[in-house]
Amino acid sequence: MTRVSGEAAGRLARCAVVFEAGDPPRTGRLAFWDPDGGGLPEDVGEPGELTVVVPEEDGGVASRTVPALRLPVADALPLVSRARRAPGAHPAAAFWGAVAVEALRLVAGGRLLPGVSSGDFDAWRVGPLAAEDVTRLRQLAAAMPATARAVPVAARGGEDFLLPDPQVVVRAFLDAVADGMTRTPAAAHAAGTAAFAVLAPQRVPHLRGWAEELAAGVDSGVRISLRLEIPGGIEAWEAGGASGVRAVVQAHSLADPALVADAGDLWGEAEHRFGPRARVDAVLAVRRAARVWPPLERLLDRAAPDELALDDDEVQDLLVDGAARLAAAGVEVRWPKELVRDLTARVVVGSDDRVAPSDLPSLLGGGELLRFDWQLALGGHPLTAAEMDRLAEASRPVVRLRDQWLLVDPSLVRKARERAMKPLTAIDALGVALTGSTEVDGEQVEVSATGWLSALRDRIAALQETGRPADERPPAALAATLRDYQLRGLRWLSTMTSLGLGGCLADDMGLGKTITLIALHLRRQESADTAGPTLVVCPASLLGNWEREIRRFAPGTTVRRFHGQGRSVEGVEDGFVLTTYGTMRLDAERLGTVHWGLLVADEAQHVKNARSGTARALRRIPAAARVALTGTPVENNLSELWAILDWTTPGLLGSLTAFRSRWAKPIEGGDEATARATAERLSKLVRPFLLRRRKSDPGIAPELPPKTETERPVALTPEQAGLYEAVVREIMAEVRTSTGMARRGQIVRLLTALKQICNHPAQYLKETRPRLAGRSGKLDLLDELVDTIVAEDGAVLVFTQYVSMARLLDRHLRGRGLPTLLLHGGTPVAAREEMVRRFQDGDGGEDGPAPIFLLSLKAAGTGLNLTRADHVIHYDRWWNPAVEEQATDRAYRIGQTRPVQVHKLVAEGTVEDRIAAMLRTKRELADAVLGRQEDGDEAVLTELTELSDAELATLVELRSAR
Numbered sequence: 001m002t003r004v005s006g007e008a009a010g011r012l013a014r015c016a017v018v019f020e021a022g023d024p025p026r027t028g029r030l031a032f033w034d035p036d037g038g039g040l041p042e043d044v045g046e047p048g049e050l051t052v053v054v055p056e057e058d059g060g061v062a063s064r065t066v067p068a069l070r071l072p073v074a075d076a077l078p079l080v081s082r083a084r085r086a087p088g089a090h091p092a093a094a095f096w097g098a099v100a101v102e103a104l105r106l107v108a109g110g111r112l113l114p115g116v117s118s119g120d121f122d123a124w125r126v127g128p129l130a131a132e133d134v135t136r137l138r139q140l141a142a143a144m145p146a147t148a149r150a151v152p153v154a155a156r157g158g159e160d161f162l163l164p165d166p167q168v169v170v171r172a173f174l175d176a177v178a179d180g181m182t183r184t185p186a187a188a189h190a191a192g193t194a195a196f197a198v199l200a201p202q203r204v205p206h207l208r209g210w211a212e213e214l215a216a217g218v219d220s221g222v223r224i225s226l227r228l229e230i231p232g233g234i235e236a237w238e239a240g241g242a243s244g245v246r247a248v249v250q251a252h253s254l255a256d257p258a259l260v261a262d263a264g265d266l267w268g269e270a271e272h273r274f275g276p277r278a279r280v281d282a283v284l285a286v287r288r289a290a291r292v293w294p295p296l297e298r299l300l301d302r303a304a305p306d307e308l309a310l311d312d313d314e315v316q317d318l319l320v321d322g323a324a325r326l327a328a329a330g331v332e333v334r335w336p337k338e339l340v341r342d343l344t345a346r347v348v349v350g351s352d353d354r355v356a357p358s359d360l361p362s363l364l365g366g367g368e369l370l371r372f373d374w375q376l377a378l379g380g381h382p383l384t385a386a387e388m389d390r391l392a393e394a395s396r397p398v399v400r401l402r403d404q405w406l407l408v409d410p411s412l413v414r415k416a417r418e419r420a421m422k423p424l425t426a427i428d429a430l431g432v433a434l435t436g437s438t439e440v441d442g443e444q445v446e447v448s449a450t451g452w453l454s455a456l457r458d459r460i461a462a463l464q465e466t467g468r469p470a471d472e473r474p475p476a477a478l479a480a481t482l483r484d485y486q487l488r489g490l491r492w493l494s495t496m497t498s499l500g501l502g503g504c505l506a507d508d509m510g511l512g513k514t515i516t517l518i519a520l521h522l523r524r525q526e527s528a529d530t531a532g533p534t535l536v537v538c539p540a541s542l543l544g545n546w547e548r549e550i551r552r553f554a555p556g557t558t559v560r561r562f563h564g565q566g567r568s569v570e571g572v573e574d575g576f577v578l579t580t581y582g583t584m585r586l587d588a589e590r591l592g593t594v595h596w597g598l599l600v601a602d603e604a605q606h607v608k609n610a611r612s613g614t615a616r617a618l619r620r621i622p623a624a625a626r627v628a629l630t631g632t633p634v635e636n637n638l639s640e641l642w643a644i645l646d647w648t649t650p651g652l653l654g655s656l657t658a659f660r661s662r663w664a665k666p667i668e669g670g671d672e673a674t675a676r677a678t679a680e681r682l683s684k685l686v687r688p689f690l691l692r693r694r695k696s697d698p699g700i701a702p703e704l705p706p707k708t709e710t711e712r713p714v715a716l717t718p719e720q721a722g723l724y725e726a727v728v729r730e731i732m733a734e735v736r737t738s739t740g741m742a743r744r745g746q747i748v749r750l751l752t753a754l755k756q757i758c759n760h761p762a763q764y765l766k767e768t769r770p771r772l773a774g775r776s777g778k779l780d781l782l783d784e785l786v787d788t789i790v791a792e793d794g795a796v797l798v799f800t801q802y803v804s805m806a807r808l809l810d811r812h813l814r815g816r817g818l819p820t821l822l823l824h825g826g827t828p829v830a831a832r833e834e835m836v837r838r839f840q841d842g843d844g845g846e847d848g849p850a851p852i853f854l855l856s857l858k859a860a861g862t863g864l865n866l867t868r869a870d871h872v873i874h875y876d877r878w879w880n881p882a883v884e885e886q887a888t889d890r891a892y893r894i895g896q897t898r899p900v901q902v903h904k905l906v907a908e909g910t911v912e913d914r915i916a917a918m919l920r921t922k923r924e925l926a927d928a929v930l931g932r933q934e935d936g937d938e939a940v941l942t943e944l945t946e947l948s949d950a951e952l953a954t955l956v957e958l959r960s961a962r
Contacts, residue, residue, distance in 0.1 A: 053150045340406050348371075536576060641690075879915075
């Protein structure tokens with residue numbers, strides 16, 4: 001395959017193009033020449049000369065020999081395909097692009113027949129062609145510009161040149177595409193022979209007779225259709241009389257699509273209108289059709305393949321899939337006009353009772369079953385029970401309903417006979433009602449909800465509508481004014497939890513999920529049915545924030561911590577109890593002794609692994625309602641979404657195995673169309689249970705100042721560059737000799753080492769008392785940024801994924817006389833809270849006000865409110881941009897009054913540079929299920945560890961800075 005650069009492709013698109021047929025067809029070529037004499041690209045194709053016919057100034061034509069480039073059809077296909085829509089493309093190039101698309105359509109549709117060329121070579125051709133195919137090709141040929149066939153066939157005296165027939169040239173090009181595309185090493189292996197499989201021409205003169213018989217009728221012959229008749233009338237057939245159904249074979253001329261006759265007439269007066277081969281062509285067409293629908297084989301025993309009597313089983317076989325198989329082979333089946341085929345099936349789920357049960361939460365959380373039945377409809381109007389019974393009793397493929405004769409698929413008769421299916425639990429019924437479809441015996445069918453289930457579906461599906469003002473008033477005990485979107489969130493949470501359904505509030509960080517939950521707690525205290533204590537499980541770093549927010553916005557509400565020594569739940573009857581995930585995992589049994597009115601999992605991505613000990617412990621704590629809070633409900637895969645929603649609303653998404661099979665696998669690993677359709681259905685199911693708003697959404701946070709994100713490229717120092725190249729040589733040698741998990745481990749080791757070298761040589765070398773200044777391009781840039789920020793009386797958050805690097809930065813900055821704060825996973829909870837307070841308040845402490853807050857990404861990337869900072873520096877890049885965004889949101893959140901500048905440091909020419917570029921293109925599932933989903937660190941790392949040696953070497957090589 002010849003590779004053509006973008007510049008060369010553009011120049012070729014502006015050239016005139018002619019097709020030169022070959023024998024066999026796959027050896028044909030497209031010849032490019034420049035009518036304007038501007039020159040042709042070099043190092044592309046086969047240069048040579050071409051004799052063409054060109055117009056003269058006096059209006060005549062003349063032949064001229066011009067420079068040309070010839071490309072095999074397979075290599076030229078991408079060029080001309082793009083040229084058909086490229087601005088400035090030559091009409092001839094655009095024309096052959098249109099023909100190329102038509103050729104690809106025919107090949108993809110399986111329109112291929114084997115043949116033997118005039119030189120006795122194996123050759124694939126397009127065919128058989130339907131009438132619409134022939135019409136389309138004629139239209140293309142008629143639109144062919146003269147320059148697309150400007151190679152003279154002969155001259156008829158003087159300057160009267162004869163050009164090739166457009167239809168002949170178009171057809172030869174189609175055959176060239178078909179002959180080349182079907183040949184691969186895999187095809188040769190599967191066929192066990194080189195003929196019709198390899199590119200090299202194979203002489204097969206002994207197959208000519210077989211090929212001609214097989215391919216007869218492709219161009220000048222006939223195609224057939226079946227017309228079904230009921231000679232004795234439908235009533236006699238339905239009553240079981242002697243009359244039955246007759247299939248009449250019709251012949252259609254491919255040369256003249258308007259010419260149609262019964263096949264029997266080809267043995268009579270119609271023969272001369274169809275041509276001398278019409279009888280042979282009709283028999284061969286019937287033989288091909290019999291391969292996909294065997295009852296037609298009986299026609300081949302007749303003197304003329306004219307008509308066939310069908311029994312009831314054969315009619316039913318046609319109804320089920322026989323007609324579809326014939327249609328795929330180009331044989332249309334025409335049913336009698338008086339037979340109606342407008343019967344459809346759907347599933348009805350729910351209850352006839354329009355009033356919901358009084359204890360709906362218990363019903364949705366329990367095992368009560370709802371009916372799940374087939375419902376058939378005629379013309380969109382449901383059949384009555386009596387009509388369903390009449391259909392179920394039908395013994396023939398026809399039945400009379402509503403003064404019409406219906407042609408009935410046997411599968412619909414079975415649905416009428418077995419209309420009651422296994423009932424569903426209430427939560428399962430709600431799920432299929434929300435999606436509007438479900439799978440029954442491998443078939444995707446429409447679902448209609450009835451009764452109170454229909455009303456409930458409509459109610460919760462409308463909860464997240466944002467087109468009207470929120471009608472929810474804040475609780476009287478709330479000492480705060482909620483924004484409109486927070487009121488909407490409160491209304492949604494209040495309704496969902498009152499139904500016992502739960503939900504996941506997945507707003508962006510900084511939009512006030514905490515205050516919304518405090519308002520929800522106070523709202524639930526206003527009713528005896530929902531009142532009770534609220535347990536909040538969160539990371540240790542957020543305990544202080546929760547306590548401060550509760551005391552501030554819900555004064556008088558009891559709040560206590562279940563954490564540390566002496567923790568107890570004795571006497572808990574109301575208010576808030578705060579605990580950490582680690583403590584909850586150890587003390588789930590004690591926490592489970594309290595009757596919680598509400599259980600909240602903050603930063604719920606901590607339980608995204610349903611099999612983890614933390615997730616299992618959380619599931620053991622009973623509560624009247626459950627709410628998950630997280631800005632990233634999906635970081636790596638859809639199973640994380642299942643883990644969160646199956647906790648908030650058990651049973652909604654089925655078992656994890658069923659969820660992966662039905663939803664995750666088609667979305668994450670299916671083709672694009674299947675993934676999109678499945679994601680749309682899943683979105684209908686989960687959207688009512690997951691509320692997601694972003695700062696960028698219209699009207700959500702208009703008071704937020706602007707945020708500017710900038711990638712800051714830095715060059716490696718000579719020391720860094722030397723270390724980088726040495727590590728690449730050393731570890732790549734080990735990667736090349738490793739396999740399996742050992743190889744993956746070496747790749748992770750390589751990537752980690754290179755990222756640390758990009759940060760600072762001292763981090764990679766693990767130096768205990770290193771000299772820091774002047775050895776790292778990143779550190780030099782950090783100094784420049786920090787000096788400017790401090791001089792302008794600003795404050796900055798500096799994130800790094802490595803605690804060791806954070807400590808080096810702390811030592812370096814303090815050595816320069818700059819006060820800093822350092823928070824990492826090992827910082828005690830009390831110390832964390834004090835650091836956050838000091839930074840926010842600008843409290844000097846012993847060293848004076850600290851404008852620089854150094855934070856490890858994993859420990860401080862969520863939950864903290866650090867709006868004093870107006871700058872954020874990502875010293876090194878994480879695998880997942882969503883994690884970086886969460887870290888940035890420590891500063892860019894409600895309460896921020898100054899513009900925020902985000903600086904992302906990237907070492908030029910290194911693996912950091914390439915991964916940063918890759919992450920910018922990793923947002924492919926946007927707005928599919930959640931509105932936006934990022935590939936997470938595990939997904940990216942897995943992808944990188946699966947690279948080939950050559951791909952990995954390209955990824956990590958050190959390149960010159962741009």
